[in-house]
Amino acid sequence: MRRRDLLLLIGATAGATAMYQAMTRLGFAAESPYRGPITLEGDPKGASVIILGAGLAGMTAAYELARAGYKVQILEYNTRPGGRNWTIRGGDTYTELGGAAQQCLFDDGLYLNPGPWRIPYHHHAILDYCRRFGVALEPFIQLNHNAYLHATEAFGGRPQRIREIKADFEGAIAELLAKATRKGALDEAVSKEDQEILLEALRAQGGLDKDFRYKAGDDAADFRGYARDPGGGLAAAPSNGEPIGLHDLLTSRLWRGLQNFALYDFQTTMFQPVGGMGRIGEAFARQIPKVIRYGAKVTAIQQDDHGVAVVFEDLHGGGSVEEATADWCVCALPLSILSQIDVNVSAPMKAAIDAVPYASVVKTGLQFRRRFWEEDEQIFGGISYTNLPIRQISYPSTGFNAAGKGVLLGGYTWGGPNSYELTAMSPADRIKVALDCGAQIHPQYASEFETGISVAWHRVPFTLGCAGEWTDETRRQHYGNLCQIDGRIVLAGEHASYIPAWQEGAILSALDAITRLHKRILASR
Amino acid sequence: MPNEIRCGLLLVVVLTTGVAAAGDALAPAAIPLSRGRLFEEQGGAALFASVCAGCHQPDASGASGAAAYPALAENGNVSSADYMERLLLNGQRGMPPVGQMMSDQQIADVMNYVRTHFGNAYGEGVSPEDVGAARRQMGSSP
Numbered sequence: 001m002r003r004r005d006l007l008l009l010i011g012a013t014a015g016a017t018a019m020y021q022a023m024t025r026l027g028f029a030a031e032s033p034y035r036g037p038i039t040l041e042g043d044p045k046g047a048s049v050i051i052l053g054a055g056l057a058g059m060t061a062a063y064e065l066a067r068a069g070y071k072v073q074i075l076e077y078n079t080r081p082g083g084r085n086w087t088i089r090g091g092d093t094y095t096e097l098g099g100a101a102q103q104c105l106f107d108d109g110l111y112l113n114p115g116p117w118r119i120p121y122h123h124h125a126i127l128d129y130c131r132r133f134g135v136a137l138e139p140f141i142q143l144n145h146n147a148y149l150h151a152t153e154a155f156g157g158r159p160q161r162i163r164e165i166k167a168d169f170e171g172a173i174a175e176l177l178a179k180a181t182r183k184g185a186l187d188e189a190v191s192k193e194d195q196e197i198l199l200e201a202l203r204a205q206g207g208l209d210k211d212f213r214y215k216a217g218d219d220a221a222d223f224r225g226y227a228r229d230p231g232g233g234l235a236a237a238p239s240n241g242e243p244i245g246l247h248d249l250l251t252s253r254l255w256r257g258l259q260n261f262a263l264y265d266f267q268t269t270m271f272q273p274v275g276g277m278g279r280i281g282e283a284f285a286r287q288i289p290k291v292i293r294y295g296a297k298v299t300a301i302q303q304d305d306h307g308v309a310v311v312f313e314d315l316h317g318g319g320s321v322e323e324a325t326a327d328w329c330v331c332a333l334p335l336s337i338l339s340q341i342d343v344n345v346s347a348p349m350k351a352a353i354d355a356v357p358y359a360s361v362v363k364t365g366l367q368f369r370r371r372f373w374e375e376d377e378q379i380f381g382g383i384s385y386t387n388l389p390i391r392q393i394s395y396p397s398t399g400f401n402a403a404g405k406g407v408l409l410g411g412y413t414w415g416g417p418n419s420y421e422l423t424a425m426s427p428a429d430r431i432k433v434a435l436d437c438g439a440q441i442h443p444q445y446a447s448e449f450e451t452g453i454s455v456a457w458h459r460v461p462f463t464l465g466c467a468g469e470w471t472d473e474t475r476r477q478h479y480g481n482l483c484q485i486d487g488r489i490v491l492a493g494e495h496a497s498y499i500p501a502w503q504e505g506a507i508l509s510a511l512d513a514i515t516r517l518h519k520r521i522l523a524s525r
Numbered sequence: 526m527p528n529e530i531r532c533g534l535l536l537v538v539v540l541t542t543g544v545a546a547a548g549d550a551l552a553p554a555a556i557p558l559s560r561g562r563l564f565e566e567q568g569g570a571a572l573f574a575s576v577c578a579g580c581h582q583p584d585a586s587g588a589s590g591a592a593a594y595p596a597l598a599e600n601g602n603v604s605s606a607d608y609m610e611r612l613l614l615n616g617q618r619g620m621p622p623v624g625q626m627m628s629d630q631q632i633a634d635v636m637n638y639v640r641t642h643f644g645n646a647y648g649e650g651v652s653p654e655d656v657g658a659a660r661r662q663m664g665s666s667p
Contacts (some may be wrong), residue, residue: 417565418558420579461591
């Protein structure tokens with residue numbers, strides 16, 4: 001019996017409380033492991049820790065270790081804190097590997113988050129740090145019923161409102177199931193009493209009429225909206241649109257897009273920092289003044305019985321080679337970087353460091369001279385999904401209903417051939433692709449576009465890729481070895497978590513690493 | 526990722542005739558966009574331009590930041606077909622397993638292209654059959 005079947009059986013026979021308890025035991029429905037601010041009790045007696053990388057993992061480690069009494073320093077390649085927690089704003093310049101330089105010409109207040117851009121409500125640790133460090137949050141709109149689902153070969157390439165696809169798909173299924181129920185097809189599986197309740201639920205949830213049909217009418221319109229909305233005064237009566245038939249819905253494949261609103265990671269409420277995701281990295285850095293050494297390119301990490309020595313190039317000082325030492329090391333560099341650095345850790349940990357490829361991801365931001373998606377199409381925030389290489393268009397979750405300009409996320413391509421093909425293009429060509437694709441959904445692109453910026457993560461100098469991509473097999477072989485304390489070195493980052501590519505994973509990984517390291521240090525005295 | 530929609534046709538081919546950003550003088554003439562989960566480019570030159578060049582650069586000179594993409598130009602490692610097959614099919618360090626999105630023929634083509642260009646002269650000795658055997662050995666599927 002599969003685990004899920006067992007749960008259904010428990011749920012059916014023992015009621016919801018028993019099912020929830022069983023789910024918790026089996027690993028479903030478990031709450032986040034974060035239990036509030038950590039306390040590292042015990043005196044480290046002046047012990048020092050060098051931390052590599054001033055991303056969220058490295059800065060979490062530095063902040064908490066400093067609070068516990070350790071001497072901490074961070075070496076960071078970039079000239080800013082945050083790592084992949086990063087916002088590109090007007091006036092910023094970004095030079096990618098290969099040498100293409102882009103100057104961001106966005107207007108004041110407009111930005112692109114090239115990396116993380118939304119925070120689920122169940123990512124307790126990052127939400128707690130935002131609260132403690134005074135980072136203002138606002139809602140990130142993931143589901144907007146009035147945004148689009150689009151596929152080039154569905155409905156003649158015309159984008160469809162999410163509202164209509166969702167309501168019609170669920171309505172058609174409810175009608176089918178009601179029909180099967182009333183024909184007795186479920187008699188063996190569902191009791192007569194439950195069938196009555198089921199029919200009642202299908203009618204209420206699916207927008208079915210009194211005869212259990214999903215068709216043009218007031219019941220369906222309550223969910224799918226109207227062909228002409230109700231108004232005021234004379235001739236104000238609404239008119240109902242004709243639902244899309246089941247065959248057309250199924251073969252359009254647009255239902256695939258609906259899971260983006262149902263998955264745990266994307267359920268409401270989601271958040272974003274006011275002013276860009278980079279506000280979190282900036283806030284962390286303010287908590288650890290004078291700890292971060294910028295422009296330091298780590299080239300070797302060597303440990304012995306007495307401590308850890310880190311060799312780095314001072315990129316500001318003409319590349320002069322320096323060495324920093326400490327008693328212990330928290331290495332929060334991406335594995336794509338660390339795997340190329342001379343580091344004396346055990347063979348199993350080295351094999352783990354080498355075993356995790358990084359995802360290919362491309363994002364493109366586009367500034368338009370007016371918010372036509374709001375003015376013309378009543379789309380306030382949210383995401384349209386498409387099968388075009390851009391995959392999605394995300395509308396800004398801030399500045400609603402105001403006159404003036406706006407920046408769309410004009411493409412977010414994660415993995416697959418298109419992500420590599422876009423990476424191989426110049427930034428100008430990536431922007432051209434975003435415009436060509438987006439114009440198939442919003443014809444206003446042609447007349448309203450002003451300026452854009454594009455980030456292909458495999459060309460980002462400080463990471464050489466977006467995020468660690470584990471498989472079940474590499475996790476089984478290497479994850480445990482990656483997370484061990486190896487002598488005086490422990491790793492941290494989203495790659496050392498079961499929440500890869502999310503900032504929560506980076507923070508939880510760092511908290512776990514330093515908690516274990518602290519115990520090890522106290523025990524070693 | 527679950528939020529990808531994987532289907533459909535697309536008609537976008539970008540020509541690098543517009544405004545070029547600094548540093549892309551060596552960009553290839555055209556990079557097509559594949560329509561599904563597999564690369565549609567055929568032939569070593571096209572595959573190199575669309576896939577490898579993103580990191581290793583159009584002239585195979587590599588690139589360097591906090592860590593580096595090695596130059597494939599004049600690179601003795603590409604003399605080893607086994608090594609290249611392993612990198613393409615399994616990935617390692619900064620190298621993603623892009624061969625998992627290519628056929629045996631495509632992998633052989635792009636390997637042979639790199640082995641006979643950019644100052645490398647190791648011959649076009651790699652066959653699709655060789656790649657298929659390596660793929661089976663590594664338990665990788667196209």
